[in-house]
Amino acid sequence: MSSIWVATIGASVICYLIKIAGYSVPASILNSARFQRINELVPVVLLSALVSVQTLAVERSISVDHRIVGVAVAAIALKMRASFPLMMLAAALSSALVYNLT
Amino acid sequence: MGQNCRVSFDRKAVLRDSLSVAIPVGTYGAAFGAAAVAAGFSVLQSCVLSLALFSGASQFAVVGVMGAGGSALSAITTAALLGVRNGLYAIRLSSILSLRGYRKYLSAQVTIDESTAVALSQESRGTEAMRYGYFATGIGVFVFWNLFTLIGAVGASAIGNPSAWGLDAAVPAAFLGLLWPRLTVRKTRIAAVLAVMVATALTPFTNPGIPIIATVLIAIVLGWRAR
Numbered sequence: 028m029s030s031i032w033v034a035t036i037g038a039s040v041i042c043y044l045i046k047i048a049g050y051s052v053p054a055s056i057l058n059s060a061r062f063q064r065i066n067e068l069v070p071v072v073l074l075s076a077l078v079s080v081q082t083l084a085v086e087r088s089i090s091v092d093h094r095i096v097g098v099a100v101a102a103i104a105l106k107m108r109a110s111f112p113l114m115m116l117a118a119a120l121s122s123a124l125v126y127n128l129t
Numbered sequence: 130m131g132q133n134c135r136v137s138f139d140r141k142a143v144l145r146d147s148l149s150v151a152i153p154v155g156t157y158g159a160a161f162g163a164a165a166v167a168a169g170f171s172v173l174q175s176c177v178l179s180l181a182l183f184s185g186a187s188q189f190a191v192v193g194v195m196g197a198g199g200s201a202l203s204a205i206t207t208a209a210l211l212g213v214r215n216g217l218y219a220i221r222l223s224s225i226l227s228l229r230g231y232r233k234y235l236s237a238q239v240t241i242d243e244s245t246a247v248a249l250s251q252e253s254r255g256t257e258a259m260r261y262g263y264f265a266t267g268i269g270v271f272v273f274w275n276l277f278t279l280i281g282a283v284g285a286s287a288i289g290n291p292s293a294w295g296l297d298a299a300v301p302a303a304f305l306g307l308l309w310p311r312l313t314v315r316k317t318r319i320a321a322v323l324a325v326m327v328a329t330a331l332t333p334f335t336n337p338g339i340p341i342i343a344t345v346l347i348a349i350v351l352g353w354r355a356r
Contacts, residue, residue: 030195030200030201031169031170031171031174031195031201032174033201033205034191034194034195034201034204034205035170035174035177035178035181035182035191036177036181037201037204037205038178038182038187038191038204038205038208038209039177039178039181039182040181041205041208041209041212042182042183042184042187042208042209042212042215043181043182043237043238045209045212045213045215045216046212046215046216046219046237046238046240047219047233047234047237048216048219049215049216049217049218049219049220049222049223049237049240050219050220050222050223050228050233050237052216052219052220054220054221054223054224056220057217057220057221060355061352061353064352064353064355065348065349065352065353066213066214066217066352067317067352068316068317068320068347068348068351068352069210069211069213069345069348070186070211070214070307070308070311071308071311071312071317071320071321071324071348072320072321072323072324072344072345072347072348073190073207073210073211073324073341073344073345074186074211074304074305074307074308074311074321075308075320075321075322075324075325075328075344076324076325076327076328076340076341076343076344077189077190077193077207077301077304077341078301078304078305078308078325079301079324079325079328079329080193080197080328080329080332080337080340080341081193081196081197081297081300081301081304082298082301083329083332084197084329084332084337084340086197086198086337087332087333087334087335087336087337088332088333089329089332089333093292093295093297093298094297094298094301096298097295097298097299097301097302098298098301098302098305101298101301101302101305101306102305105305105306105309110153111153111157111160111306112156112157112159112160114302114306115160115299115302115303115306118295118298118299118301118302119294119295119296119298119299119302120295121295121298122292122295122297122298122299123292123293123294123295123298124295126292126293126295127293
């Protein structure tokens with residue numbers, strides 16, 4: 028089985044088990060303030076890391092290329108309160124423009 | 130609250146709330162399908178992720194980590210860490226939905242950001258409205274998200290080089306879009322900046338995927354104290 032299939036099925040199974048587990052866990056776990064604070068920050072750091080790695084990394088090296096233009100345009104679009112699909116379209120178009128012209 | 134009060138509620142109003150969330154969110158599935166194919170996933174694999182994983186951020190993470198050349202283990206770990214919040218939603222929802230038997234196993238699949246948000250927003254209309262909102266939104270997002278994943282994946286496989294169409298920039302843009310609404314307080318902005326720095330700095334020295342997972346330490350350190 029290819030590693031993509033392993034990731035696809037493995038992530039699906041684990042994420043389903045997490046959903047199911049929540050229905051069997053006592054609600055008191057939500058009362059820990061520290062747990063809540065950390066849990067609120069986990070998506071923030073993971074998404075930030077994913078933004079930077081997807082923008083700059085090529086395997087193990089850093090490459091500043093057309094992608095960063097697209098992400099910068101996405102940031103401007105979000106700042107201007109553009110909708111999600113519009114923001115992604117602006118990012119793709121600007122990045123493609125730089126890629127095809129350089 | 131509780132089963133003793135069978136108060137009728139405005140079904141149309143709850144359904145309207147549910148669909149106004151489910152339809153736009155579902156269309157983002159096209160972006161996911163395109164991103165998955167651009168990262169080297171087949172149309173079938175993209176659709177399996179939307180059907181079986183069914184949690185946007187985790188799905189984009191699997192695709193992002195694998196596309197960057199990471200291992201399956203890194204992809205699964207990142208997806209699981211992002212999926213923890215669905216488990217927390219389930220804890221919140223279990224007293225509201227009071228599910229038994231096989232229904233629990235079916236409805237757990239649609240325990241996501243949107244279904245939880247709509248359920249909790251119906252509190253003033255009563256428990257029955259919360260349940261209705263949860264299922265209408267969860268099932269609605271599931272149907273549209275999967276439909277649009279297929280459309281996006283098929284569309285992207287037809288166009289060849291992903292870079293020429295900007296798809297390789299659309300993936301980090303999607304992550305930025307998911308991140309953006311969370312950057313409202315100072316602490317989350319500090320966490321975001323630190324995560325960008327750490328992940329970028331680690332990239333040349335570790336296997337792809339590790340720089341992403343490593344940033345969880347930042348969340349633990351910053352979240353440990355109240356300030």
